[in-house]
Amino acid sequence: MPINxxxxxxxxxxxxxxxxxKVFGLPEPQLMTFGSVxxxxxxxxxxxxxxxxxxxxxxxxxxxxxxxxxxPGMPFQVGNNISLAYVTGDEAxxxxxxxxxxxxxxxxxxLQETFxxxxxxxxxxxxxxxWQISHEENK
Numbered sequence: 001m002p003i004n005x006x007x008x009x010x011x012x013x014x015x016x017x018x019x020x021x022k023v024f025g026l027p028e029p030q031l032m033t034f035g036s037v038x039x040x041x042x043x044x045x046x047x048x049x050x051x052x053x054x055x056x057x058x059x060x061x062x063x064x065x066x067x068x069x070x071x072p073g074m075p076f077q078v079g080n081n082i083s084l085a086y087v088t089g090d091e092a093x094x095x096x097x098x099x100x101x102x103x104x105x106x107x108x109x110x111l112q113e114t115f116x117x118x119x120x121x122x123x124x125x126x127x128x129x130x131w132q133i134s135h136e137e138n139k
Contacts, residue, residue, distance in 0.1 A: 005084060006066040007129065010076035013053035013069045016127050023100045024060050031056045034072065046072045061088065083122075083130035094119050094135045101125045101133070 009016055014031060021029055035050025049072035056067045065084070070076045088094050098111050104126030111121035111133065119135040 004064040004066055005082065006068070007082070008068050008070050008076065009127065011052060011069055012127070013056065013067050014051075017053070017056045017058065017067050019127070020058055020060075020065070023097060024058070026058055026060070029056050029058055034069075043071070060086070078128050083132055085132040085134065087134045087136050089136060089138065091119055091135045094133050098123060098131075098133045101131050 007016070017029055017031065021027070031053050032055040033050060034045055034052050034054045037054060039045070052069040052072060054068060058065045058067075086094070086097060088097075095111060098121050102123045102125075106124045108122035108124060108130065109120075111119050114120045117134045117136060119133075121133050122130060123133070124130045
């Protein structure tokens, strides 16, 4: 069974998911909001948080990436303990995705040839997520 990355954000998950769907050429995903589920009296939603995203998922070339806003009232802190590796056998696609992710983001390592990849680079996107983009011939 695969391990799926689950990314939490502080109120902008809708933008994040729609952005990644566009970058990877995916259909618009279904977005489950906190307000769309049966209420739990033990965890009442603060007013105005009903449209925050409780769950969304994208299937990116066979890998499932899941997303959520933090539960209303829970603390959120951007961490540096996650990066996502996108590996493809399509060099043009690797270059295109890198270019899209760097728009509004920060390039950590420009796309370049390495000893393990013809094209490899690192970019932190505009949402603070570090991506490793890599081309593998046999992928």
